[in-house]
Amino acid sequence: MLQLETTGQFRKDYKRLKKRGYDMGRMEQVIDKLLEENALPAQYHDHALSGTYAGFRECHVSRDWLFIYAVHRDKLILTASRTGSHSDLLRKG
Numbered sequence: 099m100l101q102l103e104t105t106g107q108f109r110k111d112y113k114r115l116k117k118r119g120y121d122m123g124r125m126e127q128v129i130d131k132l133l134e135e136n137a138l139p140a141q142y143h144d145h146a147l148s149g150t151y152a153g154f155r156e157c158h159v160s161r162d163w164l165f166i167y168a169v170h171r172d173k174l175i176l177t178a179s180r181t182g183s184h185s186d187l188l189r190k191g
Contacts, residue, residue, distance in 0.1 A: 100133045100169065100176040108178040115163075115181060124159050125181065132167065132176050154179060 104112075116122050131138055138144040144157040147166070154168045164187055166180040180187055 100135060100174050102129065102133060102178065103175050104178045105180075107180055111181045111186070114186075120163065124163075125165065128157060128159055128165055129176070129178065132169070151179075 112122070112125070115125075128138065128142065138157055142157040142159070144155060147154045147156050151166060154166050156164055156166050159165050159181070162183045164180075164182060164184065165178070166187065168177045168179065169175075170177065
């Protein structure tokens with residue numbers, strides 16, 4: 099089983115989404131699956147990222163709710179990096 103490590107930005111994102119009324123239980127289900135080292139079902143559209151986020155993965159908690167994370171198997175750590183809507187995470191500037 100992996101250990102969870104969160105970035106400061108992830109904690110800010112999490113608080114913002116909770117304040118907006120997102121169902122944080124859905125996020126916790128995804129994190130639990132990843133901590134148990136289970137593959138995510140196809141509905142989450144889990145995939146590797148490139149560019150700025152090379153080495154990270156992204157999945158869809160729901161249609162417009164993304165979760166960016168990295169798994170470091172050598173250290174048994176799941177790093178929760180960012181979460182939010184497409185516009186929260188992908189806007190430039």
